[in-house]
Amino acid sequence: MVKPTMDDVARRAGVSRALVSLVMHESEKVSDRSRIAVLEAADALGYRPNLSARHLASKRTRTFGLLINDLHNPYFPSVADGIKRSADSHGYRLLLNSAFLNERDERAALEGFVDHNVDGVILTGTKVPPSFIEQIADAVPVVVVSRPMRSKRVDTINNDDRLGARLVVDHLVELGHRDICHLDGGRGAGGSQRRAGYEAAMRAHGLEPHVVPAAFTEAAGARAAANALSGGRRVTAIFAGNDLSAVGALDVIDDAGLAVPGDISLVGYDNTFVAALRHIDLTTVDQGRECLGELAVRALLERIEEGRTVATHQVTPPTLVARGTTAPPPG
Amino acid sequence: MVKPTMDDVARRAGVSRALVSLVMHESEKVSDRSRIAVLEAADALGYRPNLSARHLASKRTRTFGLLINDLHNPYFPSVADGIKRSADSHGYRLLLNSAFLNERDERAALEGFVDHNVDGVILTGTKVPPSFIEQIADAVPVVVVSRPMRSKRVDTINNDDRLGARLVVDHLVELGHRDICHLDGGRGAGGSQRRAGYEAAMRAHGLEPHVVPAAFTEAAGARAAANALSGGRRVTAIFAGNDLSAVGALDVIDDAGLAVPGDISLVGYDNTFVAALRHIDLTTVDQGRECLGELAVRALLERIEEGRTVATHQVTPPTLVARGTTAPPPG
DNA sequence: CTGAAAGCGCTAACAT
DNA sequence: ATGTTAGCGCTTTCAG
Secondary structure, rough: OOOOOOOOHHHHHHOOOHHHHHHOOOOOOOHHHHHHHHHHHHHHOOOOOOOHHHHHOOOOOOOOEEEEEEOEEEEEEEEHHHHHHHHHHHOOEEHHHHHHOOHHHHHHHHHHHOOOOOEEEEEEEEOOHHHHHHHHHHOEEEEOOOOOOOOOOOOOEEEOHHHHHHHHHHHHHOOOOOEEEOOOOOOOOOOOHHHHHHHHHHHHHOOOOOOEEEOOOHHHHHHHHHHHOOOOOOOOOOOOOHHHHHEEEEEEHHOOOOOOOOOOOOOOOOHHHHHHHHOOOOOOOOOOHHHHHHHHHHHHHEEEEEEEEOOOEEEEEEEEOOOOOOOOOOO | OOOOHHHHHHHHHOOHHHHHHHHHHOOOOOOHHHHHHHHHHHHHHHHOHHHHHHHHHOOOOOEEEEEEEOOHHHHHHHHHHHHHHHHHHHEEEEEEEEEOHHHHHHHHHHHHHHHHOOOOEEEEOOOOOOHHHHHHHHHHHHHOOOOOOOOOOEEEEEEHHHHHHHHHHHHHHHHHOOEEEEOOOOOOHHHHHHHHHHHHHHHHHHOOEEEEEEOOHHHHHHHHHHHHHOOOOOOOOOEEOOHHHHHHHHHHHHOOOOOOOOOOOOOOOOOHHHHHOOOOEEEEEEEEEHHHHHHHHHHHHHHHHHHHOOOOOEEEEEEEEEEOOOOOOOO
């Protein structure tokens, strides 16, 4: 079961190795006769080009490294989906890697991408420090999705998280809420922007911001909601940093015997499938995530194939998705 | 910013290339003096071994290909988690790939693994035909997780889905249900086993099986539940093939104005985080998924490092997790 | 313990 | 249109 090489194919087809290479790359300048001979030989032998050899010889891999921070957050698979579709359509394959929330693994994964000589790297929702990302960007084009960072070397694609947060606050204020608490996202993707947007919007309405530290997981949302409810300060609405922390909060609100939205309104962010479940029916913000992937791939291609060197920072507009967890405050 | 090669390091350290190679592999037979010189030179230059070159020269990649069918189903990230942890601890890296439910992409991904010369392949919840999997297994050790298949060449690690299904039926019968309908999983991971287990258990209780075709997604669960409810046949309990289809069913039951579990009991499978949400609180079956990953990696290692050649088929025991969606039937 | 040398399988000029 | 010929960066005998 030793794998046939290009030489085997060439010999069998009665041509040179270079010609086989041309055929494998669908070059135009090969006679039909040779092409067919090569294709038949390759087929008969079950030949498949060895990628390591190809990459070594060509310096191009037509591969993007995609690093996803947290596969458990349904938001990320969605953007990965868009990225994959887009990469596919441009003839690039993906090296997917997930760090499962661990920063050390993230660094290792990124270095692995470089070692593999990928042509580009897409980071989504990762926590490695910007300085490290820029270091990677010295070796290969990098685009960071869902994490704002101003950099001269790294491209970014982001939802306008500040605006999204403002939409949420406006929505709640319009319903009559004044005591709106925010469970923030810590260092999670877009967390600080959402927080800033929340604070600005609250002040714009003449309201005092009320931020409870959290993170983009269910468990963190639950803890933070518990803190918020027991904090002595009145709360009629909770704006969680993402859907996952919102459902965590939901559990705690349930346990406290409070009704949603009767006693308390709740909003998430990301519009994941969890928010859409009728049983949850969570008001949330949609990032238009499918398009993020398309933009990310395009950014990489511009650097690779068109030689762009100045960083681009793109922002997409969020939309509020009002569902059943928001209503006017009690009383 | 051209990457330094082993030659650069060797020159700078004043040694030969072979010695650098030895140092990079932490070989014992290098003098401390040389080792330090090499390490310092490598560090100063920012040297990182080129993986393509290494793989090409060595025929081993210390890499496993992991193919996940559907990243949107929260069950899979969990098993991926276990696999990653386990691979890490054995010094293997992972090439993760997801097909997002598409069979053509699955085949391409598997072929990509082979082209990359991975040392082993782990499939979870995939739909490619067994014959294709066996073909891949000719080139590299393969272990299939969460999909039973009897094969002489391919290892499998499975939860005992038949038993899991029986636990569900027993639980419902014990509560007094007799009209238990099953939304099956089609070709999804473990689908046919769960269905078979359901049918056998029903018959064992002297009950007539009632299977509605579905798949392991929310949308399919919703459609199937709608069919089940409008089918003319009495239904007091629904056993969905997995948690995702169960929440899809839940939406439909809600919409029909029926109460869970008052009017109808509902059970899922997989014990994903969605089932655990207090708002959902779904009775389900836990597969002990973390341990599946460990077993999968071990199976691969046995073939790679210990030369095992006969297939192993391991089965882990499921446990019922009774929550709030099951209760005695109405009346 | 260290160095020399022969590839691994493929690509990409350069010839013809 | 097709063949020749250098490498790509590393591993791995094999000598010394």
